[in-house]
Amino acid sequence: MNKFRYLLEPRSIAVVGVSDEAARPGSQAVRALRRNGYAGKIFPVNPKYEEFDGLRCYPSVEAIDEPIDLVIVGVPAKAVPAVMEMCAAKKVGYVLVLSGGFRESGPDGIGLERRLLELARRSGIRLVGPNCLGLVNVHANVYAAFGSMTREPRLEAGGVSLVTQSGGFGYSIALACAQAHIGFRHVIATGNETDVDTVEFIDALIDDEQTRCIVAYIEGTRDGRRLLEAGRKALAAGKPLLLWKGGVTDQGARAAASHTASMTGTYDFYKALYKQTGIVEISELHEAADYLQMLQAGKSLDSNGIAILGVSGGSAIVFADAGARHGLVLCDLGEQTRQRLAPWVPGIGAIHNPVDLTAGYFAPGNEDKIEAVLRALAEDPAVGGVCVNLATTGARGSLAAARAIVRVAGDGRKPVVVFSSMPRSINGEALALFEEAGVPVFPSPSRAANALAMLLRLGQARRLLPAAARPADAAVQAVSIAPGSVLSEAQSKDLLARAGVPVTRDVLVGPGEQPDLGGMTYPVVVKIASPDIPHKSDIGGVKLNLASEQAVRAAIEEVAANARRLAPDARLEGVLVSEMVAGGYELIAGAVDDEVFGPVVMVGAGGIHAEIFKDASYRLAPFDEATAMAMLDELRCRPIFDGVRGGATLDVRSAARALAALSRFAWEHRDAVQEVDVNPLFLAPHGVVAADALVIAKPGRPAEAMAATPATGK
C-alpha cells in the first residue's frame, strides 16, 4: 500500500473555489468527480452558495462536519494561505492546489509559495501543486483535476501510472498511450512541486499494487540521488520506470527555465543515472506507447539475436538497419532449426534469417504452417525474440497469421512482436486478437526494433545493477581535506595515490635544492609546483622529454624563472620531476560534486578529444569496477585499448580499478572536495598512471564539516 493512499484514493474531497463560472478549476473538478462516478463524498466550499451542482455547499472547510481526506483548492493565489490554515485546523492530510499565480508569476508569487510550504511543514499537510492540473485515479474514478485531464477521451483503466511536472504536455503522453489502448491507474500533474515532487510520487507508486509501470515527465529535479534511489527501487520491484527529461539541450533547458524554475541538471548525468538504474529513457510520444505495449507483454529479451519472419524483404531490411543501430542482430539459425523450417519455407533460395515466406503465405489455411515456422524460430537457442512482418498483409491473411502468432507467443518467455502497416479499419480483427493475447504490434519495423532493444537493455540492467548499487567497500584511507584549501599537484597526487589511483613517480625539488632523482628513468618531465598555478603550461611551467641530468637542471632553472616572472605572487613549493609515461594512450578523468547529482565521475579520450569529439562517459559515484568497465566500453576510442594498427593491448582493467577508486574518493570526500581533475591519465600496456592531478576543495565551511566524511555505502 502506498503512502499516499488517501491522497490518491480519498474517501472524501472538499473543493474550495467553486462558482457559477463553469471554467473555474474548482467548478470543473466537482463536475468531473461527479460525471466520472466518484463514489466518495464531495463537499463544495463557497460562502456565497447554499448548493453547487446539486450538492450542499459549505461556507468554509471548517464548516464541514465530516472527516476530509483531500482538499482541492482553486481560489486565487492570495487566498490560498488562508485556506491552508483552515485545512491545518481541520487536520486535513492532503491539499491539492490547482491555482496558479505562485513562483511562476514573479516575486510576489515566490513569497506566497514559500508561505504555503511553511504552512505545510508546520501542519504536516502534504501539499500537491500549486499551479497544477491535478490528479486522476482511473480505477477509483477520482478526477481531482481540471482542464484536459477531465475532458474526453476518458482513459481506460490499466496498470500504468503517469507523473508529470507539465500537465499540458504530460497529458499528451497519456493520450498517445490511450490511442495504443494502454490503460492507466494514476495520472498526476505535480506543477510547481513545492512540497511533494515527482520523485516522491514515483517512490509511492512503486509501492502501489495496481501500478505495473510508471511513466514520468520531468523538467528537472532538485535531488538526483533520490531519483537514483527511486530508479533502483523500481528495478528491484520489477516495475519499469520510463522517464522523459524535458530540457536536455541548452535551448530546451532555457525554455524550461522560462516555464517553471526547475533545476534542469546536466543531461550527461541523467544518462549516467539511467544506466545505473535501468530507468528507460523516452523522448517521443509514440515511444512511450511502444515501450508500454512491449512491457505489458511481460516477456524478456535475454539475448540480442532476433529472428525475422515475413513476406516482405524490405521490412526485414528496415528492421535490420534499425536493429543494428540499437545492438540487435539478425542471428544465424541453428542447423536443427533450418531442418525444422525446411518443410514449411517455400523453396526459392536458402533458409536463413530473415525468413522470407514469399507473398501470399499469410493466408487462411496456412495457420498450422505459420505456427510450425514460428515455433521452430522461437525455440532456437540463438534466438532471443521474433519479429513477424505482416507489413501490408490484408485482413484475412493477418487474421490467419494472428491465430498462429498468439498460440506461440502465449507459450514462452521470448517476445514475439508484429509489424503491421494496415489501418485498424481493415485489420481490426487481427489487432483485437493480438491485443487480447498481449502481442505487441508496431506500425513500423524500426519501432519494433526500438522496443525490443529497450527490453534487452532493461534485462541487462536487471541482471547487472543490484551488484553495481553496492560498490565493494575497498579499504579507503580517511584523509583530511581542509575546506577552502588549495592543493598543489604534489598534494593532489598524494591524496589520489592513497585513495588507490596510481600516480607517476615524482620527486619534489625544493627552491634552491639540487635534484636527487634516485633511480628515476629518463626521459623525465619538470613542472613548477605551486598551489597557486593550476594551469602550469600557460606560464611556461612545464618542460617535457628531458633526457639527462644536465637538461633537468636547466629545465628547473627555466620553469622557476618563468614562474617568478609570470606568476610573481604564487607560492612556490619548488619543482616536480616526474618520469615520463611512454607508449600509453592519453585519457582524462575527473570528478565533480554536482548540485543536483552529487559526486559524478567522468572519463574521456585525452587531449582535446573528449571536448571536440564528445568522447566521454559519466557515472554517479560511488561505483564498482564492472561499472567502470562499462564506462570505458562506451568510449568511442575504446578499440584503441585493444590495440589498433599494431598498437599494444592496453590494461583496461587497471583503468577501471582507478576509476572505481576515484569514485569512492569523490563520494567519501563529497563534503570537502568540489572537483578532481586527473589529466592526463595514461593507459599503458601494464597499468594506468595519472601524470597530473588537481584536487579542488570546497570553499570554507563550518569546522564540523572539515573532517572527511566516512563512507555510508550509499
Add this chain to the structure above:
Amino acid sequence: MNKFRYLLEPRSIAVVGVSDEAARPGSQAVRALRRNGYAGKIFPVNPKYEEFDGLRCYPSVEAIDEPIDLVIVGVPAKAVPAVMEMCAAKKVGYVLVLSGGFRESGPDGIGLERRLLELARRSGIRLVGPNCLGLVNVHANVYAAFGSMTREPRLEAGGVSLVTQSGGFGYSIALACAQAHIGFRHVIATGNETDVDTVEFIDALIDDEQTRCIVAYIEGTRDGRRLLEAGRKALAAGKPLLLWKGGVTDQGARAAASHTASMTGTYDFYKALYKQTGIVEISELHEAADYLQMLQAGKSLDSNGIAILGVSGGSAIVFADAGARHGLVLCDLGEQTRQRLAPWVPGIGAIHNPVDLTAGYFAPGNEDKIEAVLRALAEDPAVGGVCVNLATTGARGSLAAARAIVRVAGDGRKPVVVFSSMPRSINGEALALFEEAGVPVFPSPSRAANALAMLLRLGQARRLLPAAARPADAAVQAVSIAPGSVLSEAQSKDLLARAGVPVTRDVLVGPGEQPDLGGMTYPVVVKIASPDIPHKSDIGGVKLNLASEQAVRAAIEEVAANARRLAPDARLEGVLVSEMVAGGYELIAGAVDDEVFGPVVMVGAGGIHAEIFKDASYRLAPFDEATAMAMLDELRCRPIFDGVRGGATLDVRSAARALAALSRFAWEHRDAVQEVDVNPLFLAPHGVVAADALVIAKPGRPAEAMAATPATGK
C-alpha cells in the same frame, strides 16, 4: 509529359496468365482494373478460356486484333520469354512482369532474367519487373498490380508518386501516408529492375505534370551518378524527392543482399549525394507522411528562427530540445513584436519566445486575439516559421484556434504548423479545417520540429546547389597515368601538385647520391622512395625530426638499409627528404572511384581520429570550393580550425581549395585512377600541404583508355 505515359496511363492492357485461381497475379490484376473503374480496354489472355470475368479471353497476345499499350504477364517464369517474343512481334511498347522465379531464385532464374533483358533490348520493349507487385495510377484508375496494392484501403488521388524496389515495404509507406490523408498519383513497384529501374522512373515522374512530390524506397542502385542527376533535376523542377535507402547498416545491407541482388553502396556516399542534390532522406514511415504534409503546405522556411505559441510549457521545451538537434532556434522576438503582443498575452512573466498564453486561452471568443498574436509572430523578421502547440486542447478550443491559425497561415510564405495530441474522434472539426487550409498538424512537438528542419535544409539546397552542380572548371593540366602503373610518393605528389593540391617541398636523393637540400629548413624527414613500398613506416622506412645534415645522412643510410633488409625485392628510387610541417592540424584526405558512385572525395580528422571517431565527410567529385567548405564544416574537429585553447586560426579556405582540386583530379582521371590517399594533409595557419600522398592507378586496360579523360563538366 513523361516518357512513360502509355505505360503509366495505358489505353489498353492485355493480361497474360489469368485463370480460375483467383489468387493468380494476372487474375487479381484484371479484377482490380475492373473494380477500380479502369476506362481502357482489357484483354485477358489464356488459351483455355473463352471468357474471363465477363470479358472476352484471347488465346494469345498475337490473337488480340487491337493495339495494346501494356502487357501484364503473370505466367510462370519459364513461360515469360515466349510471351515477350509475342509482345515483340505485336510491337507492344511496355511489358510488366509480375511473376517471380528469376534472379532472386538462383542460377536458372538468373539465366531466364538475362533472356528477358536481351529480348527487351532487341525488340525495344521497355520491361518493368520481373518479380514485382505492379503499378497503380490512382488518377486514371489503372491497377496493373496484385496483392496489397489492389486491396483496401484505396488510396486517395493526390500529387505524390511513389516508386519502390520492395513492393511489400514500399506500399507500407503509401499506407502510412494515406492515414495522414496524403493523396497519390502513381505507385510503382519495380521488383528486380532488369530494365527500367527506380531512377529512370523518378526521372520520368519529375516530368509528370500531376506529380508534385516523389517518394522512393531503394535497396541499391547500379549507377549513383544517374541518381545524382535525377536528384538535381527534381530540385530544379521544384518537385521534392524523398528517398529511403534500405540497407544502410552492414546488417541491413546483408539482409538486402538476401532480398534482391542489389548493389547497396556505401551509406556515407548516399549521404553525400543527398547533400549535393537536396534529396530528402527518410528513415521512418511516419517521417514520410510528416514531410509530405509539410511540403504540400507549399511554404518555405528561410531562416532557422522559430516562434512557439501555446498553452503548454512542456510542449515548448520538447520542441526546443528537438529543434536544437536539427539546427532550429527559438529566436528572440523583436521589440516591435513584443509591443504588438503585449495587449494580448496574459500578464504573468515577460513576453518571450516560447509565448505562453496560459491554460484556457484557446477558447471560443478568443479567435481574434489568437490571430493578432499569431500575426505579430509571423511578421517578425527574425521568425522563419511558427509552431502552435495545441497539445491537449479540446474540441472547442482547438476549433477556435484553428479558425485563427488558418487565417494567418493562408497569407504568407512562412510555415505555420500545429502540434495536437488529441485524437481525431475528438478534434475532427479542427483537423478538417487545418487539412482544407493545408496547415500541417503533427502528433508531437518533435515531429513538428523535424519536419520544419527538413524544410529548412531543402530551402538551403535550393539556394546553394545550382552553383555546386557546375563546379568552376579551373584549368587542370592533363596528365597521363598508365593503367596498371604503380606510383611512388614522389610521382604521386607531382601529379597532385600539378592538379592544384599543395605538397611538401621534397628532394629525391638517388641511391648512393649525396643529399643537396638547397635552402630546406630543418627539421626534415627522410622517407624511403619506392613504388613497391606503399606503407613505408612498416619497414622502418621513415625517420622524423632530423635537425642536422649529419642526422639526415645517418637517416638516409638507415632507411635504405631497412628497405634492403625488409623489402629486398622492392625497386628503390632512393630516399625522399622533406621539410617537416609544424604547427598545423593533421587531416587526411582521399578519393576513390566507387563502383556505384564514381569518384568520391573524403576528408577527415587525421591520425586514427577519422577511423575511431568517424570524423570524416564525403562528396561526389567534382565539386566547387563552397561544397568543400561545407565538407570541412561538417567535421567535428572543425572548431580546432578556428583556434581552440590558444591555438592559431587555420587556413580553412586553402584546405577547401585543395579538396576541390583533388575532386577535379579524381573526376578527370577516373578512367585511370582508382584511389588517392593524401595522408597526412597538414592544415596550417597559412595554407595546407600534403606531407605524403599515394595515387593508385587502375589495373591495366585496353590502350584507348590509357590517356587521361578530358573533363566533361558533369
